[in-house]
Amino acid sequence: AQSVSQHNHHVILSEAASLELGCNYSYGGTVNLFWYVQYPGQHLQLLLKYFSGDPLVKGIKGFEAEFIKSKFSFNLRKPSVQWSDTAEYFCAVGSYNNNDMRFGAGTRLTVKP
Amino acid sequence: ETGVTQTPRHLVMGMTNKKSLKCEQHLGHNAMYWYKQSAKKPLELMFVYSLEERVENNSVPSRFSPECPNSSHLFLHLHTLQPEDSALYLCASSQDWAGRGRYEQYFGPGTRLTVT
Numbered sequence: 001a002q003s004v005s006q007h008n009h010h011v012i013l014s015e016a017a018s019l020e021l022g023c024n025y026s027y028g029g030t031v032n033l034f035w036y037v038q039y040p041g042q043h044l045q046l047l048l049k050y051f052s053g054d055p056l057v058k059g060i061k062g063f064e065a066e067f068i069k070s071k072f073s074f075n076l077r078k079p080s081v082q083w084s085d086t087a088e089y090f091c092a093v094g095s096y097n098n099n100d101m102r103f104g105a106g107t108r109l110t111v112k113p
Numbered sequence: 114e115t116g117v118t119q120t121p122r123h124l125v126m127g128m129t130n131k132k133s134l135k136c137e138q139h140l141g142h143n144a145m146y147w148y149k150q151s152a153k154k155p156l157e158l159m160f161v162y163s164l165e166e167r168v169e170n171n172s173v174p175s176r177f178s179p180e181c182p183n184s185s186h187l188f189l190h191l192h193t194l195q196p197e198d199s200a201l202y203l204c205a206s207s208q209d210w211a212g213r214g215r216y217e218q219y220f221g222p223g224t225r226l227t228v229t
Contacts, residue, residue, distance in 0.1 A: 005133050009153060043117075044203065044220035051215045090156060094211045094217075099169075103148075103156035103214040 002026050004093050006104035011079055014112050021076040021107050023091030028062040033074040035065055036103075039087045047089070050074065061085070083113045116140065117221035119204050125227045126194065134189040134224050137203030144168075144210045145187040145220065147179060149202040162187060163210045194228045201225050 007022045025031065035047040048059025055067040065076045072090060091104040117138045126132050126143060138145060146160040161169035162181040176198075187202040201223040207216040 004155065020163060032211070036218075036220075043222050044205075044207075044218075049215075049217055087123045092156075094214075096213060099212045101158060101161075101169075101210075103158075105153060105155045 004104040008105050009110045010056045012110045016080045019078040019081045023074045025072050025093040027095040029071045029097035034092040035076050036090045037087050081111045083111050086111045119221040123225045131192040136187040138206035142206040144207045146205040148203040196228050199228045
């Protein structure tokens with residue numbers, strides 16, 4: 001079965017530390033890739049997306065993600081996290097060939113002030 | 114009101130009850146979704162409707178019954194649930210079915226369901 005894997009369930013960082021959250025998927029063919037974020041008490045919202053073109057995409061609040069096709073990965077990065085980045089982060093993959101859309105289990109990020 | 118709204122926000126029901134969750138989107142989208150969010154598990158896609166037709170049903174037990182009377186409204190009818198069905202149920206919408214194209218989803222706040 002197709003799957004989306006987020007390897008870290010909970011990441012704890014201090015402010016100003018660098019962040020990288022992993023996301024791997026098992027679909028072949030063309031994929032549409034998303035990172036969503038859920039801040040405490042708020043709705044899930046889009047952080048960034050990749051459809052085609054430059055594999056390094058930039059999103060809101062200084063986040064970026066890199067699509068590496070050969071590794072079936074779409075990792076999320078931020079050079080310097082802030083306390084306000086404390087949230088849960090979800091990777092999602094849409095597959096046109098499979099007519100499917102799946103989310104990962106999410107990674108909870110806690111940033112200590 | 115804008116975005117995606119869900120009612121009720123919290124629901125406690127016994128295993129023999131029948132209840133319904135309601136979702137409304139004010140974005141003019143054609144696709145609507147029901148997801149189940151449980152702790153430490155992937156967000157589970159339950160149902161997808163595009164232009165009021167069901168396009169996805171991921172082996173969801175029949176005790177969950179969706180209804181999409183028009184492209185703005187989506188219901189999830191619940192009956193004879195089990196305690197393991199306790200979870201956060203999220204509704205989302207997008208311009209069209211995200212499994213077919215480049216469509217980001219907009220989520221509601223969810224209904225926290227507890228089955229006793």
